Each structure stands twice: as C-alpha cells, then as structure tokens.
Amino acid sequence: MDVRRNASNTGNGRRLPKDKQVAARVFALGAPVCRGEGLELVHAEYRRESAGRILRLYIDKPGGVSLDDCTRVSRQLSDILDVHLDDLGPYHLEVSSPGPDRPLGKPEDFARFEGQTARIRTMQPINGRKNFKGTLKGISAEGVRLACDHGEALIPLEEISIARLVNFNGEIKCS
DSSP states (O other): OOTTSOTTBOSSSOBOOHHHHHHHHHHHHHHHHHHHTTOEEEEEEEEEETTEEEEEEEEEOTTOOOHHHHHHHHHHHHHHHHHHTTTSOOOEEEEEOOOTTOBOOSHHHHHHTTTSEEEEEEEEEETTEEEEEEEEEEEETTEEEEEETTEEEEEOGGGEEEEEESSOOSOOOOO
C-alpha cells in the first residue's frame, strides 16, 4: 500500500485495518529519516507473529544496504517512534534490506519494476481471485496491470493488501 495517503481511509470510504494504519504512520515518520541517510524506505509493515507484534521496515539504496545502514535507521527511528507511537503497546522493531522478494508499496514501484515478476494479494476477490502472479505491465489510474497465465489482470491499487517481486536480484534504479 502507498502509506503516504490518508492513514485511516482507502479513498473509497473503507477504513484501513489497524495494522495498515500503523504501517502508514510509521512510513510517514520513517521516510524522512531514510532520505537523510541516503536510503529509500521501501515498505513498512506491522503484524502479529509468534514472537509478538513486529514493526518491520525495508530499506534500500543502489549497491545494497549494510548492517550499519540498518543500525543507524533503527536507532534514529526508535526514538521517533517512542514519541509518536506511545499508545501502540509493545512491539519489536526490525530494519532490513528488502531481499529477493522485495515488497512493492508505492505506485512508482509498479512502474519502476515493470517487466519483473510479482505476486499480488488483494483484500477482496477480483474476478473470483485474491492471489495473482505475473509480469508487471505498469500502473494507470485504474490500477496495476499484471500479465498472468489467464490473461491480463487490472488490480485497483486500493485493493492490494500485499505485493512483492518474485526472486528479484537486479540492481535498483535510482528514482
């Protein structure tokens, strides 16, 4: 999801789930920190896992990220989140590189990685399906175009719950 839009509304009158609202707030707080370090904040997610609540941020830069990059962002963001998310309760903060299954969240990502294979899961079924895998064909005002084995799918951006590249191991392009 593009977490820079209104954190509580999808644009079609439906409220985002609480986890998505938290991720949106964190993205808005974390993006300037990452830019200040010469990094891109790729994606933020907040979810329940076996170890408890996890707040996970994926960062990247041309040439890849180092452990020092992750540590710097984690330390800076930890203090900011303590102030701005004091009502959240306990969680574990993780900062890492996006890896080969790079999350796609911003509309620019779908254009930037055109031609790459992606998996997309939707919140509501589209033509009877919630899971799609295919080649990214770009994005328009109507949504993300994906060439799948059953033809081309047009997936409205606000319906995407998660989108990831599949086995991506190419160099990122500077935006």
